[in-house]
Amino acid sequence: MERSEVETKVKGVIARVLKINEAEISSDANFIFDLGADSMQSMQLVAAFEEEFDVEMEEDKALDVQSVAAAVDFIKSLVDERN
Numbered sequence: 001m002e003r004s005e006v007e008t009k010v011k012g013v014i015a016r017v018l019k020i021n022e023a024e025i026s027s028d029a030n031f032i033f034d035l036g037a038d039s040m041q042s043m044q045l046v047a048a049f050e051e052e053f054d055v056e057m058e059e060d061k062a063l064d065v066q067s068v069a070a071a072v073d074f075i076k077s078l079v080d081e082r083n
Contacts, residue, residue: 001083006053006076010068013048017041027069045071053079 007027015022018035031037037045046062049055049071055078065071 001076001079003072003076006079007068007072009052010049010072010075013052014045014068017044017048025068027067027072029068030066031068031071032066049075055079055082 011022011025014020014025014031014035018037018041020035025035029035031042031045042063046057046059049062050057053075055075057074057078062074065074
C-alpha cells in the first residue's frame with residue numbers, strides 16, 4: 001500500500017472518530033493540541049486504525065504517536081510487515 005493511500009485512509013478515520021472535517025486535518029497536525037483529541041478519543045483512534053488497516057498495534061507504541069504524519073508512518077510500517 002502506498003504512503004499516500006495510507007494517509008488518505010488515516011485522515012478519513014481521524015475525521016470520523018473526532019467528528020471533524022477531513023479538509024481540516026494537516027499531515028503535521030498533533031492529535032491533542034491541533035485536533036483536540038482527548039485520551040478516550042486517542043484509544044478510539046487506535047481501535048479504528050486497527051480495524052481500518054487490519055493490523056494490531058502495541059498500545060503503548062500507538063499512544064506515543066502524536067501527529068498525523070507519525071501515525072501514517074507507523075501504520076504503513078505495520079501494513080508493510082504484514083504483507
